[in-house]
Amino acid sequence: MxxxxxxxxxxxxxxxxxxxxxxxxxxxxxxxxxxxxxxxxxxxxxxxxxxxxxxxxxxxxxxxxxxxxxxxxxxxxxxxxxxxEQKEPKEKEAENNLFSIDTEKTALEAYQRSAAKAGLSPNFTFENFAVSPSNEVAHAAAKTAANRPGEIYHLIFIYGGVGVGKTHLMQAAGHEILKKFPDARIVYCSGEEFTNEIIEAIRNKTTPLFRQKYRKARALLIDDVQFIGGKEIVQQEFFHTFNAVQKEGGQIILTSDRVPGEIKGLEDRLRSRFEGGLVVDIQKPEFELRTAILLIKAQEKKINLPMRAAQVLAANVESVRAMEGVLMRLYTEEAAKKTPITEEMVMAILGKINSEIKTPKERLTSKQIVAATAEYFQLKPQDLKGSRRVKLLARARQIAMYLMRKEIGLPLTEIGEVLGGRDHSTIIHGAEKISKELAESDPLRIDVNNIRKSLYKNGFSLQK
Structure with a gap:
């Protein structure tokens, strides 16, 4: 081989x-x-x-x-x-094009200028966005929009709580569009900034300039769009801006802390347009994602954060922004005391004694997954191991197969044994069926995520 x-x-x-x-x-x-x-x-x-x-x-x-x-x-x-990985030298390319380096440098500089002009943070890119089940659908949608702006999804509406990565994902799409089209007009702002700009434009009689800026955008990125709720003049201007960008085939990405139907004071015509796009949510980051985010942030800031210290911090703090605050405190402690970051240092900063610290649990067992899946569908664990093929029972069985593969990496033969001696081809079919349908079925995604939450509500598993 x-x-x-x-x-x-x-x-x-x-x-x-x-x-x-x-x-x-x-x-x-x-x-x-x-x-x-x-x-x-x-x-x-x-x-x-x-x-x-x-x-x-x-x-x-x-x-x-x-x-x-x-x-x-x-x-x-x-x-x-x-x-x-060592990148191979492109000697032949250099021979054929003596100006290749200058061309690449010029393209990079053009992209950087455009990104800065659009107000995009250099830290918010796809490269440093940690993906997990809590955000993978929104991530896939943003990537699609970035690769083919305005073609697949004219509008993407991303909603979720504070600090879950909505702004990061939206700006990452903006960066990716500019890498492909450095001269594209990208407009990024918050709902509050949009509101303030239109008020200033009306006051200073510069509305035509305001409209030219927003309505000619190749990509319109509005953060916290819920801010425009209840503001009649602002919503009127936003409605016409929305239509103008969409008519020209531009890409629109909006973020909010709630779904369109829950934005107070939002006009029906705007609500209808928001709901007519792709509406995706980002859930609170689970333990593994929080750990990955910590490690990425530590690398960006050149902080030597051991895996175990990151896990202890992620197990005790759910807010990403709060975690970043603790991380900077750890950095300060490390620099002041000239000692490496340890679990004990994390515990001390969190202000908890050892017995109160949550520590990540050992990885889940197949028995726990079968029990949680059965309970969710109001079945008995033994039902999943039997031979009955009622539709609900078959679906629950396939979800259990999928979770045992994804969450704990159980071999096919062992999954078969757990579920009553089924062969590996049945397990592959069941797991892949759920995996494919998750991208298209909201009810299935809700079921799987709810079972995951019930598994992790008292602690977290460690991927090994």
Whole structure:
């Protein structure tokens, strides 16, 4: 078996084992660089990572899984060596185009100027957005809008609580559009800023300039659009702006802390247009996502945050902004005391004694998943293990298959045993069926997320 065939097998199995968010964030960027066979049926598999941070995360979280899969397919022991991917020199391209470097530099500068002019934060990009089940639908929608602005979804309406990543995702789409179209007019502002601008324009009799700015936008990004509720003149102007951008095939992305139907004082015609777009929510980040966000923020600020310290902090603080505040306090403590960040330091800053600190639970068991799924559908665990094929029972069984694959990475044969001796092809079919339907079915997504919440309400599982 050559390196590419082996890597394809490893990717296929990991994609089944991991959540789509974790697979896209940590596994997809990896590149296999070499497979070497030694004596006594021993192998060395070399894998390239895009950065030192990425290498450390894969080493801690997924290296053992990769090794186990590789050894199973190779039929011998396999050492996994993680390294930093070296980009191949483009000598031939340089020979053919002596000005390629200057061209790339000019394009980059044009993009940076456009992003700054649009008011987009350089920190809010897709590259540093952590994906998980709580935000993967909104992330996929934003990526689609960025790749094909105005073509698939003319309007995306993203709603959710404070600090869940709405602004980050919206601005990331703006950045991506500018990378493809550096000269595109991107307009980003909050609902409050839009309101203040139209008031100033009316007062100073500069309404035509205001309209030219907003109605000629290739992409209109409005944060906290709920602010315009109850403001008649502002809503009237926004209605015509919305229509003008949409008529020209522009992309509109709005964020709010609530669904369109719950925005007080919102005119019916605007509510109708908002609801006519793609309305997606971002839920509160779960434990694993909070941990990933902490690690990404720590890397950006060059803070050496150990995995275990990040997990303890993520287990005790649900607000992303509050976590960032604690992270900066940790950085200050580390600099002042000249000591590395530890779990004890996190506990001290949180102001809790050891016995009160929540620590992440060990990973879930198949028994817990079967019990939670059965309880949600008002069934008995034994029902999921039986042979009856009533529609509700079959759906509950498939969800249990999916969760055992995604949440704890249970092998197909073991899932089959847990569910009454079903064969692996049945398990694959059931898990993949749920995985595909999740992207299209809101009721199914609600069911799966509710079961997940019931599993994690008293603690959190650790992906191993």
């Amino acid at each position: 050559d390196k590419n065939s082996l890597w394809a097998q490893i990717l296929a199995e990991l994609e089944l084992n991991l959540s789509p968010g974790n697979f896209a964030t940590w596994i997809n960027p990896l590149r296999v660089s070499n497979l070497e066979k030694k004596q006594d049926n021993r192998f060395i598999l070399e894998i390239g990572c895009p950065s030192v941070f990425h290498k450390n995360q894969v080493g801690e979280r997924y290296q053992s899984q990769i090794q186990e899969i590789a050894e199973r397919f190779l039929g011998g022991s396999c050492e996994i060596r993680l390294g930093i």
